[in-house]
Amino acid sequence: MTYRVMKPRPPGSHYEALAKAIGQVGGLNQAADVVERPRASLHAAGDPDTPDRKRVKLSYAEACKLAGAGGTALAEHIAHEAGGVFVPGGAIDQAALQAQLATFTAESGEMVSEMIRRAADGEFDHLDGAASLSLIQDALRPMLALYHHCKARAAQR
Numbered sequence: 001m002t003y004r005v006m007k008p009r010p011p012g013s014h015y016e017a018l019a020k021a022i023g024q025v026g027g028l029n030q031a032a033d034v035v036e037r038p039r040a041s042l043h044a045a046g047d048p049d050t051p052d053r054k055r056v057k058l059s060y061a062e063a064c065k066l067a068g069a070g071g072t073a074l075a076e077h078i079a080h081e082a083g084g085v086f087v088p089g090g091a092i093d094q095a096a097l098q099a100q101l102a103t104f105t106a107e108s109g110e111m112v113s114e115m116i117r118r119a120a121d122g123e124f125d126h127l128d129g130a131a132s133l134s135l136i137q138d139a140l141r142p143m144l145a146l147y148h149h150c151k152a153r154a155a156q157r
Contacts, residue, residue, distance in 0.1 A: 006047075009046070009048065010048060010130075011130045011131065011133045011134055012080075012130065012133045013048070015046055015047070015048045015068070015078060016073075016077075016134075017074050017076065018045065018046040018058060018074065018075045019046055019069030020071075020073030021063075021066045021067070021072070021073040021074045022042070022046065022066075022071065024070050024071045024072060024073055025069045025070050025071045026065060028042065028043060030069075031066060031069075031071065032064055034065050034067075034069045034071075035058075035062040035065050035066060041056050042058075045058045046058075047058060048102030071112065076137065077139075080137075085140060085144060086144070090136050092149045093146065097146070097149060100142045100146050100149070101142075101143045101146065103141075103142040104139065104142035104143050104146060105136075107138045107139040107141075107142060108139040108143070110135060110138075110139075111132070111135040111136055111138070111139045114132065114135055115128075115132055115135070118131065118132065130138075
């Protein structure tokens with residue numbers, strides 16, 4: 001699922017992760033309340049076009065508050081930067097399992113289709129790679145939820 005709360009951010013950037021996290025917690029107003037800072041200040045922290053003289057940063061504590069409120073895009077970004085993946089915890093119920101399977105099927109189908117289209121000309125360049133990142137992330141999220149669910153179920157014996 002893609003959250004568009006602000007203008008598009010560079011794919012795979014911490015700016016994109018922050019914009020997604022803001023959307024995940026309900027928008028800029030709610031996110032500003034969560035991190036207890038003015039809306040304009042939080043917006044400036046997530047805007048790569050903010051002039052250096054006005055640049056503000058998001059603290060680690062604020063990132064943790066956003067993640068705790070459901071803004072998991074920041075945790076996903078940090079995991080990717082570290083060469084790993086973010087796997088949310090916990091087993092899911094039967095209805096959620098079916099929903100995750102449906103979401104994974106739709107997202108992975110869209111990802112494969114788009115990547116085949118982009119590679120069809122024989123050249124998969126940096127623009128193709130950048131455009132594919134969000135599609136891959138969208139397919140990874142439900143797949144990782146399914147992985148964690150299966151891992152939790154297997155441990156129950």
